[in-house]
Amino acid sequence: MFKLFKRNRRTTSEYIFDNINILIMLFICAITIYPIWYVLVNSLNDGVDAMRGGIYWWPREFTLENYKAVFETPGIVTSFGVTIAKTVIGTITHVFFTAMVAYAISRRDLYGRNFYMLVGVITMFFSGGLIPYFLLIRDLGLFDNFLVYIIPTMFNFFHLIIFVSFFRELPTSLEEAAKIDGANDFEIFIKVIIPLSMPVIATIALFQGVYQWNDYFAGVIFVNNPDLQPIQTYLYKVVAESSSNQMMTNAAGSIATKTVTSQSIKLATMVVTTLPIMLVYPFLQKYFVKGMLIGSVKG
Structure with missing residues (x-):
């Protein structure tokens, strides 16, 4: 004892x-x-x-x-403003768009789901290179445009995998109950899935927020206008x-x-x-x- x-x-x-x-x-x-x-x-x-x-x-x-x-x-205050704006806007749009795509991919009745996952995995390891990417950004009219910080970063397949893993753990009975009440897929995503996904949303928002704040490459390659350059690009130029x-x-x-x-x-x-x-x-x-x-x- x-x-x-x-x-x-x-x-x-x-x-x-x-x-x-x-x-x-x-x-x-x-x-x-x-x-x-x-x-x-x-x-x-x-x-x-x-x-x-x-x-x-x-x-x-x-x-x-x-x-x-x-x-x-001159310019540093403007650079701070650009950085704050692109961090806030870029994080919100990234989380919403990636979560929306991930919710669709997580649905087992989605036609071609495995093919989409395969294509996404390939893009994680292979890319077209910087020159084709630059030409694409230019042809889309994003060169020297604030949206160059937002649109290309709206989706990330690694973050999609995290979202999909979380969505698959949510009980399907919640979606079924919402459908019985007359909700469509988008309403289910907004009113049911999003409120239940705050832990993973906070995680991805933090990932993307840190990336947006630290990113200097887009400002160096795609922006010549000093009024649109973020603070990290400003730092890069000061040091370089x-x-x-x-x-x-x-x-x-x-x-x-x-x-x-x-x-x-x-x-x-x-x-x-x-x-x-x-x-x-x-x-x-x-x-x-x-x-x-x-x-x-x-x-």
């Missing part, structure tokens, strides 16, 4: 194994977080002073002039172009350019463009994990 209350003690090997795991995870966290911390610290330091090196943990000469130069540079000093000359004359360098502006721009999604992601990470497990277990 007393054995029921006896505490199980860990063996020496288990204790060593747990501590080694803790040390490994701490090391991984350190090498992952430190580069971000290094960029933040140097972006808050005087640009000229930072050129001397030796700044690793704290700013040596604290200043906000780098961020002042970034926010007073060798003439970053031009950015400082465009900044307001009130900025003391003696303390601002092209490198310090690059670092400040990186922080400004990545910080919002970095702050949101830890709170929503559980949806990523849940999204990867949807359909893999029952119950």
Whole structure:
């Protein structure tokens, strides 16, 4: 009877194994977080002073002039607006359209369903290439058009698979009851399926939202108008172009350019463009994990 209350003690090997795991995870966290911390610290330091090196943990000469130069540079506020708009609109349209197609594919009475799935799987591994894709975008009239961020991203077959796995677990009796009440397929999808699918919708919305925020490629390839370029494309140009000093000359004359360098502006721009999604992601990470497990277990 007393054995029921006896505490199980860990063996020496288990204790060593747990501590080694803790040390490994701490090391991984350190090498992952430190580069971000290094960029933040140097972006808050005087640009000229930072050129001397030796700044690793704290700013040596604290200043906000780098961020002042970034926010007073023409175009960055517009780029932020474009990024927010394409993230919100692109995520909503993507979730709705992909869910609608997935609901149709999940119906076992859909004619040619297996063929559609086969074609979709093929597109996950093979594509026509960048040149045919560029020509298609141009011929559709999407070049230098805000809709180039929305229409091509409305559907993703991997996300469709996640939706289909979830929809197949919903009881068919709900659809049958709705049909008895006179609802058609679209009404069933809107009034029955969507309200029951909020977990998977939140998952896919997070996937797509992060993608839309981080995407810079579409702005580089398909957009020449600076008023339509997102903040990630703006960051790409700041980092990639060798003439970053031009950015400082465009900044307001009130900025003391003696303390601002092209490198310090690059670092400040990186922080400004990545910080919002970095702050949101830890709170929503559980949806990523849940999204990867949807359909893999029952119950």
